[in-house]
Amino acid sequence: MASPSSDIVSALTALLGADSLLTEAADVAAHIEDWRERYRGPAACVVLPRSTQEVSDVVRLCHAHGVPVLPQGGNTSLCGGAVPGTDGQPPVIVALSRLRRIRSVDPANNAMVVDGGCVLANVQEAAREAGRLYPISLGAEGSCQIAGTIATNAGGTAVLRYGNTRENILGLEAVLPDGAIWDGLKALRKNNTGYDLKHLFIGSEGTLGIITGATLKLHPLPTAFCVAWVGVSSPDAALSLLGRLQSACGARLSAFELINDLQLDLVLANVPGRRNPFSASHPWHVLVELSDNSPEVELSAVLGRVLEEAMEADLIEDAVLAASEAQRAALWEIRHSVSEANKKAGVGLTTDCAVPVSAVPTFIAQATEAVRAIVPDLPVIVVAHMGDGNAHFIPFFTYPEWEAVADKEAMAHRMRHVVNEVSHALGGTFSAEHGVGRTHIAEMAHFKSPVELKLMHAVKAAFDPDNLFNPGRLLPPAA
Template sequence: MVSAVSSLERGAFREAIAAIVGQAGVVADPAAMAPYLTDWRGRYRGAAELVVRPASTEEVAQVVKCCARERVAIVPQGGNTGLCGGSVPLAEDVSSGRQIVLSLSRMNRIRELDAENNTITVEAGCVLASIQAAARGANRLFPLSLGAEGSCQIGGNLSTNAGGEAVLRYGNCRDLVLGLEVVLPDGRVWDGLRALRKDNTGYDLKQLFIGAEGTLGVITAAVLKLFPLPTATATALLGIESPSQAVELLSELRATMGDRVVSFELMSRLALALVLKHIPGTSDPLSQPYPWYLLVELSDSGASEALNARLLQALEEALERGRVRDAVLAQSEAQREALWRLRDSMAEAQKKEGVSLKHDVSVPVSRVPQFIEEASRALEEAFPGVRIVAFGHIGDGNIHYNVSMADPQMNARFVQEPEPVNRIVYDSVARLGGSISAEHGLGQLKRKVIQRYKSALELELMRAIKRTLDPHNLMNPGKVV
């Protein structure tokens, strides 16, 4: 339906938007719009009046003002690599029946790099890999790293509070941001681009927008923390028997290596097998299969030879104690990249294998083995023949726990009824004091499910914030709350 308060018909509305962003900033052809209306997994397909691609914060503000005036909903979009449907529009907007996709991809400038302050100020459309490269060019590190870093954009990363593979040492996005620039739902611009590490002048407003998935405003720029670029890296793939051994080894490595431990990635044999099956050019680095694997990476100043020697000694001791069955230590950057390709290709390999019911969950690190054991046992009892692909950032308790049937025909029926599977997984997470969304957000996928696992008070506080900032529910409606 079209809102009664709207004064511009579709043609006039399009002309008004084009007057702001130019014809190059408007996509109206259905074929050209299609990639913006479908998520990476192909699970969600939405509808929109236009795709709008502003080139500046001022253009974003003017577009938002026009949409607010006409009661047209706005779906902010970055690289559209999310897995929960948060970056694509609904099939029909729940508030007015009219909506646009606001793509930030043209806003891709690095505004400033201050090496002495260890900060970089970037626009929301900057691809994550480009930010990493700019930091390296200044002999600095921007540590956020994930499999989609060649296409995901920093605005989307911040909107979902992305974690990635270096959280163990550097934290989530919330820990990497000093300041934000945000266009509010009425078109006003909040300039919070402060490069300060100490600012005790009231509420930390930026944290409202990080992890909000575009439901409270449009992030247009950010001041991000940089770190000294490590000169030494040591990377190893380990074969182990169980997640319990992984937790024990993590504790031992952190006791001896401290913050040198950057990444600690757990992978089941099935997860690795799918990569070997579907990703060309990959091979098993170990001589035989093991039930579970760990990808461990350390970084430090100094020489890589010294750090490799320390990791090798730790692994030899772990082998003697039975913590590890086998291990391979990368001897070159090419070997390191080959090991990381195995881990980073797991989402792509699963996509090629077929649809699965994905769960991005977290529990306290010490309870990861218990979660995997309990949830797997309950699923196998309820659904004989179920196939579980588990992998993730065990160093921060974040497991990607994916469920399907090996037989394609059985799986086609199985994935159509996700609720019983989700209930088993999420109830297990809740019993262990965990979260049903660790780093991908809620989006459309978990918007209703979260009502079972958050308290009524928490949900009401979230809704109150939403009503205060976005009283007409125009910012990414149908997502999160």
């Protein structure tokens, strides 16, 4: 007797043709395991549709067979949200890699329409070619896809100036769990006609539908940049420097990234070609970027003056200004190499907290105290988008140390939970830009109020009453 998986594979093959399905273990492998090799689960198959209509046809067929659907973009999730689980019926993975058209670019309206499977870096380049900027920028931009960044409401390094993904979406196109296509690709700044449905899909992590297209908000393309790498003694000093830069530079301050010395050391030791900007060591480091359409020399003068005043006030220990585009790129490469370095070096129990910007130093201090109450002297990595209050606080184990942990799942949950408790007490959140996935399901149940969870479950039931879309993600079971 045929299994449910073989039935749906046969039906999908008849629908799309064998060249649109992956069924062999070697071909499916990259789709059923996350890039950090921490989550893995079985799938019925991987489907590679070529159009929104084909996505709709696939979803209708899965709905008719009662088969779960897992939407997948670039599979760069850090919380297990883009690969199958081990419970329940294996899903059909709908991978969007063939939906990669830049449909249109409208510089006059500062908007572009793209397929959901477009790689973020390619979208950025298409905007640049039109003299515009799509500002969402993150370490995985060479592989993550637009639909995935929308489904997780990705942040990145430019949120300080441009906001996160939600602030840069004008419209969406999505295939709903019953296969219906919702076309909401309007390129309007004002459209006051009832519920703004696109916001339900932004941050929904594939639980309400598959995002197949997006209208993105563009911005003037900066033509001048000034970047500095700054050594500071503490997060408090970094916070004071941030305030000075905001007062002096206003909207021209586009990035303010904080890392600790351990994170820099791990990058230098594990990623070839990365160099320390300083000859001496410093406990904390800040990457600052100004951008504008004004002459570059003006930005350099402004940033240089602020840093000089901060040095005189003992807020900074040292600073290096990039003197060329190559030097600017080299400084950013350090920041964008942190995930690669950490994966090579050991097991980082990544957290994704956000607190009010003014509370970031307190959060780091109290979170450090909390995790070291569990494991004394445990190393911690800090990678913070300090300008928007998002601090990735990462308890860190070398691989031998992690292998010695008897109950790894319990340790990971305990570590993350005490960090998240600190964030919550400071008026923060446990998930700022990575999403919830399956890593943080228990935290959703713990930190979200019953009223919030009831409303979220009502939305889920309205869109997906059979719970076929990315089940087991984002939402804890209904009470």
